[in-house]
Amino acid sequence: MVSIEVVLSWVLRTGVMAGAVLMAIGLFAGANVIWLGVFILALTPLLRVTIAGLLFLSQKDVKYFIIALYVISVLVIGILIKF
Amino acid sequence: MDPFIITAILGIGALAGLIGAMLGLGGGVFMIIFFILALNIPAHQAVALSLLAVIASSSMGGSVYVRDKMTNVKLAMSLETCTVTGAVLGAFVALLMPVTFILVILGCVLFYASFMMLRGKRSEETTSVKDGRLSICGEFYDATKKCDVKYTTVRMKMGLFVSLVAGWVSGIVGIGGGVIMVPIMNLIMKIPMKASAATSNFMVGVTAAASAFIYFNKGLVDLYMAVPTVIGVMIGAYIGTRVMVRVESLSLRRLLGVVLTFFGFVLLLKAGGILVW
Numbered sequence: 216m217v218s219i220e221v222v223l224s225w226v227l228r229t230g231v232m233a234g235a236v237l238m239a240i241g242l243f244a245g246a247n248v249i250w251l252g253v254f255i256l257a258l259t260p261l262l263r264v265t266i267a268g269l270l271f272l273s274q275k276d277v278k279y280f281i282i283a284l285y286v287i288s289v290l291v292i293g294i295l296i297k298f
Numbered sequence: 299m300d301p302f303i304i305t306a307i308l309g310i311g312a313l314a315g316l317i318g319a320m321l322g323l324g325g326g327v328f329m330i331i332f333f334i335l336a337l338n339i340p341a342h343q344a345v346a347l348s349l350l351a352v353i354a355s356s357s358m359g360g361s362v363y364v365r366d367k368m369t370n371v372k373l374a375m376s377l378e379t380c381t382v383t384g385a386v387l388g389a390f391v392a393l394l395m396p397v398t399f400i401l402v403i404l405g406c407v408l409f410y411a412s413f414m415m416l417r418g419k420r421s422e423e424t425t426s427v428k429d430g431r432l433s434i435c436g437e438f439y440d441a442t443k444k445c446d447v448k449y450t451t452v453r454m455k456m457g458l459f460v461s462l463v464a465g466w467v468s469g470i471v472g473i474g475g476g477v478i479m480v481p482i483m484n485l486i487m488k489i490p491m492k493a494s495a496a497t498s499n500f501m502v503g504v505t506a507a508a509s510a511f512i513y514f515n516k517g518l519v520d521l522y523m524a525v526p527t528v529i530g531v532m533i534g535a536y537i538g539t540r541v542m543v544r545v546e547s548l549s550l551r552r553l554l555g556v557v558l559t560f561f562g563f564v565l566l567l568k569a570g571g572i573l574v575w
Contacts (some may be wrong), residue, residue, distance in 0.1 A: 224365035227503075231357035235532055238525045240328040253350065255515070256528060260507035266374060271343050282375050286504065289382040293389070294511040 219270045226266050230259030261290045304526045305339070310336075311351060311530020318352075318531075319359035319538025320550070322495030323476035324502035325531055326352040327411065330404060330472050331561045334515065335568070338575070340398040343520060346513035347527055349506040352474035354528045355535040356503025362497075362539035368496035371572040373451060378501055380458045381465035381475055382508040384510075386471020389509035395470075401569035404471040408562035411477040415555035420491050421484055424449040432458075438493050442493035451487045460486075469509035474502030 234256025241249030268283025310332045311325075318325025329351045331346035363369045392400055424447065426435075432454035440447050451457070460482045464475030474500045483494035513519065567573040 219371060220364045220367055220369070223371065224361045227357040227361035227364070231301060231354055231361070231532060235354065235528050239527055241521070242525055246521050252528075253514070253519065253521065253524055255348065256357075257353055257507055257510050260353060260504040263357075264375070264378070264504060267371065279372060279375060282379055286375065286378050286382055289379075289386060290504070290508055293382070293386045293508045296386075296512060297515055 219267065223263055223267060223268060226263050227259060230262055234259065240269060261287065261294070264290065299522050306336075307332075307523060307526040308530040311527050311574075312534035312537075315353065315355045315358070315515060315531035316538040316541070317534075317550070317554070318355050318476070319499060319535040320495070320541055321476070321554075322480045322498035322502075324352040324359075324474035324499060324506070325355045325535065326468075326473035326502070326506065327407070327477050327558070329531070331408075331525065331565075334401070334404075335561065335564060339520075339523075341400045342393065342513065342516075343356055343518050345392065345400070345470075346510070346518040347349040347520065347523055348472035349468075349474075349513065350519065350524055351527050351531045352468075352472070352506035353503045353510065355531045356501075356506065357497055358475065358532045358535040359539045360500040360503060362536070363496035363499055366439075366496075368438050368492060369500045370438075370497045371405060371500070372433065373434045373436060373489075374497050374500045376432075376434065377461040377479070378453070378504050380461035381468070381479075381501060381505040384462040384465025385469040385475075385505050385508035386434040386465075386512070388466040389512040390469075391466070392470040393512070398569045400470060401468065401565050404473075405562045405565040405569060407467060407471060407473065407477060408558045408565065412559040412562065414477075414481040415551040415558070419485065421488060422490060423488060425452060425488055426450050427452075428457075429453060436489070436493055438490075440490070440492060445553025447490050447493070448493060449488065449490055449491055449493065453488075457482065457487045465505050465508070468502075468505050469512075472506070472509075474506045476502045513571075 237252030373439035
């Protein structure tokens with residue numbers, strides 16, 4: 216079985232690369248593409264916590280699944296809240 | 299935009315990413331100083347860009363450290379519950395407060411960070427005795443010592459409280475909170491330096507992301523400055539992770555201690571309206 220570490224490493228690297236590449240393309244393609252890159256980059260940590268949470272759940276590690284759920288909810292509040 | 303400014307952001311970004319990944323800081327502390335003092339960007343916009351830099355640095359550096367099993371994922375997730383909570387609260391406070399408040403908080407953070415770095419103290423003392431049920435065990439391979447290092451965290455309650463403060467400060471000044479967390483994790487929680495740096499590096503991205511969208515939703519991110527920031531930091535962070543496993547960074551710490559003290563004074567003078575440019 217693939218370890219949590221390897222999966223999370225892959226998620227982080229893919230997210231940051233995808234975001235950065237889109238941002239670089241956006242310099243030529245326009246502000247909307249840069250914005251999409253920023254959005255993907257800034258969602259990478261949320262994706263990382265979500266996947267970690269699911270992996271903990273699949274290992275029946277309820278304590279860390281709940282911890283991940285809490286972190287996810289605060290991140291989602293931070294994303295959705297208008298101020 | 300001026301190609302000179304783009305090059306400067308790329309360069310400083312790479313330097314910030316490099317040092318940030320080596321010491322587990324995320325690099326935000328260098329970016330925010332550069333944005334505010336060198337480029338004269340309004341504080342709230344500078345914080346938004348800096349948070350983005352921290353996310354990029356943390357994701358890039360974190361991906362290497364976590365794969366090399368330097369990061370303690372369970373410890374990171376536990377402390378993140380407090381850092382994200384603090385970060386959301388901090389962003390609200392920052393948006394309500396005048397710019398002077400942000401500069402003063404940042405100045406204080408720089409003095410704290412310099413003090414910790416100049417003391418040069420680090421703990422390699424580890425324990426295997428649990429300190430209450432919150433304690434978390436960890437293990438990693440130290441490439442310098444060429445052996446496995448096992449440790450158990452102590453004083454988790456204190457760690458959680460400091461995480462809340464670090465998150466709050468991060469939400470205000472956009473630094474991710476690594477400069478606050480690393481010394482506490484190492485000296486108080488008895489986590490070996492390399493594991494502290496790697497775990498902190500992993501955490502700061504989540505901490506930064508918790509307040510980043512609050513700034514983005516206010517339209518505070520300059521997209522064209524964001525591009526060189528993110529690319530520079532990413533490259534630096536990647537190199538930094540490769541260097542950290544091999545070098546002991548005591549002299550780097552001393553140098554940074556002096557540099558950050560200097561900028562701390564400059565920021566306070568700027569906050570007090572004594573230095574204007």
